[in-house]
Amino acid sequence: MNKNGVTLWFTGLSGAGKTTISHVVAEVLKSQNRNVEVLDGDIVRLNLTKGLGFSKEDRDENIRRIGFVAQLLTRNGVIVVVSAISPYREIREEVRGKIGNFVEVFVNAPLEVCEDRDVKGLYAKARSGEIKQFTGISDPYEPPVNPEVECRTDLETLEESVAKVMNKLEVLGYLS
């Protein structure tokens, strides 16, 4: 298999740090003249998967569509940076199987830390009941069993998290 393309899949709770880490990783890769495309869950839901909700069925469909685009890009040598809560293990594994060159990054911080950060004010709304089916509060999150990388964003700096991801890409031969 062509080792140039790869999908870097960032999964984790809202506020765990997926967007923050993935954007820095994307910038580093671009500075190394790699073709990079970012698929951010929040943005994808405004176009590619517009209209989908947050039931398990709709969440799985959201991930399946992101996975399909990631697959097309990956096989053409692009480094695809996906940042999506993607709470269900089975669909992540399905996408992994289809794409092949797949590096799962578990962006992990305890729920209390994510809630305390409340970057977008969503946890407060989830607690008050204004938002239903909110991952971690009123909807499940199934952590990866064997992620290629785990970033503990409550314990490490952004730079350390980015370095872990870059190092894994190097070790797996995607940067050569």
Ligand code: ADP
């Ligand atoms: P997500 O995309 O997972 O919802 P965001 O990246 O939007 O999360 O928000 C994560 C928040 O956590 C940001 O405000 C970021 O500055 C903060 N943060 C603190 N430490 C880290 C770290 N080590 N890695 C990434 N983000 C961190």
